Structures are given as C-alpha cells and as structure tokens.
Amino acid sequence: MFDVSRDAPLPPLPGVGYKPQHYADIIKNPDPVGWLEIHAENYMGDGGRPIAQLRHLAERFPISVHGVGLSIGSEGDLDPDHLARLKHLVDWLNPASFSEHLAWSTHDSHFLNDLLPLPYTETTLAQVASHITQVQDTLGRQMLLENPSSYLAFAESTLSETEFLREIAARTGCGLLLDVNNVFVSATNLKTSPQAYIDAFPLEAVGELHLGGHDEDEDETGAPLLIDSHGKAIVDPVWSLLDYTLERSGPKPLLIEWDNDVPDWATLAKEATRAATALTKVAA
C-alpha cells in the first residue's frame, strides 16, 4: 500500500510520532497515516521488543528517524560514541529520513535531556555547520535540521533564525525540517510575526513539516509564554499557519507530534485526518 522501498523519500502525507501503545492499532488501521517517525535514542538498545517492533513497522511504513540527543548546537565536539550508535541504527534501518534539532543538549559529557537554545552568530554558524557536515559524512546521507521553539533571546545574536538556517543549509547541503508549531510558539514568545518567519524561511530546502500542541503560560510581566509541550491537540491558529505555509511550500511530509499525555489512536488519527485535509487543499 505504501512505497517502503528503502531509498524512497518520505511521502507528502500525514505521519505520526510512533508510540508503542499504538502498535496494534497502527498495524490494523493506520489510515490516514502514511509514515511514522521514531526518536532515534529509544531504539539504541541492543534488542528486545523495541527493536523487533521497529523492524516490523519498517516493513510496512516509511520511517523517519528523529534524533533528540546529538547536540548539534554544542560549543564542543559531538559525542563520537553517540554518533556511532546513530550510524549503527541508520545503517540497519535505512530510514527514509534522518533529522535533528538546532539545539544543544550535552555539555561536558552531561546529557540534559532538553533542547537548549544557542545564539545566532558567525561563531555558532561555523560550529553548527561543521557538526552537520560531520554527521552527514558519517551517515553518508543528507540530514534535516529543525527550527527550535524559543522562550528567550540572546543579546549576542547577530543573525535572525531564518538567516542562520538558510546559511546552514547553503553551507552544508542539509535540508530543513520546519516545525510550524515552533514558529508559532517562538513568534508569540518573542513578539514577532509567524507569517513573516514563514515568508523568510528557505521553503525550497524543507523536507518535512512538524505540528504539535503547546501549553499556555505567562512570564513575570504578564506577556504570553507558550511552551512546546507536545502534550495536547494542535490549536486553530497553528492549523491556520500550516495552511499559510503549505500554500507557499506545496505538499510536504507532515508529522503530528504528541509525546506527552499520549492520547488513544482514534484521537491521534483525527489530528492526522485534519493534516491530510490540509495537504489535499494544496495538492492540486
């Protein structure tokens, strides 16, 4: 039913972040989901159920491997052991796509389990570009880099995020993963325009879109502070921003991320159906 030949790219259909509790439902009734995304680090054990399930799913669906632990934005070197583990996974699975984040999570051998921000300067541009080149050379494939959710700004930044990502893609040949919810969260938090961000984004480099839910809070001044929690349904303004994006980018592989307070399959499939509708609108 799907093209799962290992060299095919992700299809421009809705995908979901795979959760083991949905395994039986996905096998039985995946509609309208056309591909699955996994977090690389959850499949770096030596064997057992996670690996067996992944092998089984990979026979049926195109798989996107999404890393959360490579720390591409580190000031220091990438962890060679972790890069080797990633290469092992990508080599045996041969996924349709590999992506990571414009963020750091490891410092001084300590992994902090969060996607932490970096300033956008010529120095960090050179560091990130060098790390991406190292990853692409090691894996022997192109990777996608995802725009972060921002809660604050660095006084030292000299480049905008879209300028930074455009230059990274140009220097390394990597693709970009555009998280539309992250654009909305960052724009709200930093009082900028999400549409202007999309207008400035190098959409020609985008290989995948992400959508997810966020939490609403306020900072100490009463200004809105949105938190990228992946723990609830996608809100209407983010669906609208998706339409705005798709009108400019055309159909792209479109992922629904729901990582916390994971709902039942029917609820998740409903979000995927809404994503399918949005894609259909621009397919013609």
Add this chain to the structure above:
Amino acid sequence: MKVNQEAFQAGLFDPAAPAPTGLQNPDGAPATKRFDVYRNNVAVSLSDALEAAFPVIRKLVGDQFFRAMAGVYLRKHQPTSPLMMFYGEKMPQFLRRFPPAQSLPYLPDIAKLELAMRRAYHAADATAVDPQALAALAPDALLASRLRLAPPVQVLTSDYPIHGIYRANTTNDAPKPVMQPEAVLITRPGFDPQIHLIDRSTATCVTALMDNTPLGETLTDDRLDLGATLSLLLGQSAITEIH
C-alpha cells in the same frame, strides 16, 4: 554579553541563581521566568525518566518522597549519555548514602533489580539451543561443557527478600514478603523479562556458568539441584550455546 553553555548549564541546576545575563525577553529585559522554562523542562524530564525506571522504588517510598529524592539525584548524577532508557544507573549507590532512605535498607538492592530488569528488556536477542541438545550429551561430555547464556540473563543476590518485595509491588495476588535473604534469576524468554526466585546454590552455579566455567566445576554446593537448574534455564530459553 555572551552566555556560554557552561554558564547556561550551571544556571539550570541552581534554581536560586538569576538567569545568566545576556538572555532576554523580547523587550530586552532579563529572561527570568523564560529561563525557568528550561530549568523546569530539564528537572521534570529527568525526574520522569527516573519514575519510569524505578516504579517499585516509587511505590515503596510514595510519590512525594520519590519526587524529592529524584530532585536530589538529578542534580548529583546527570545522565552521561542520551540513552534515557539507562538513566539512573547510580541509584543503588545513591540510595545507600541518601539519609532519608536509611530506614529502608533494602531499597538499594531493589534499585539494582529494577536496573537489571531494564537491561534485560533492552538486551540483545539470541536464539536458544534446542532443549534436547543437553539431553543428547553423555554425562562426561555434559560436565565438561561450557554453556553460553542469553544476554538478558542475570543473577542478583541480596540480604533482603528482593523477589518477595518486587512481586508484592508488581502483581496483585503476591504473598507478603518474608524478611530473609533472597536470590533471583532474570531471564527473557520472549520480550518480557521474567524474575525467578532461586536458592543460593543455584545462584552460585549460574553465576559461574556466566563466567564461562565448565558445568562440572560449578557444582560446588551439594544442595544444588542441577536437573532443576538446567531445566529452568532451558525452559526460559536462557542457554544459547553449548561448547
């Protein structure tokens, strides 16, 4: 003002410190609550990972104690790799020295058991030998042979009833634990790790087998029921090679 990752990280684990200078809100004012988002994300995600790793410990000490303890642990022992499935490996040593846990002296060994169950869950797959393969060997050949055990197989011994406590907190109809030393064998015949209460002589024998000792040389305790030990291992798909 530059904010390096050293300063950012230090700020994450010190809730009393102001956010590093150079991090701003959109009006150029210092990022206060905005930096707290990262502090909260890191603390909650590491604490959640510990909850997932140690459900029995959590049940034994209660949610409130566990959260407080996790808050101390995660500041002392940050993960050393992005494989969160193995985070918490220093929990036994930590609990041994954690003053509020001293009244529950069996906690460190329960933590060891929970870590062992996780390792078993993620251990490499291996094909078990045909149960008939041992039966086919002549007695001398059997005693001279070495058995390779499957990667998930582990033995733990304790001065406390680790099997009884584990079962009482993971199954509905388990009997109340009896305060006595216990040893357990962990196996994984399919995808779900299994825990078996074994006696000390069996624990000694299986541990020796794991060290590649010939079967005949593991029979150091005449209380050992070798037939029962071998059929337990065979029945649990725990023997992968006879050589």
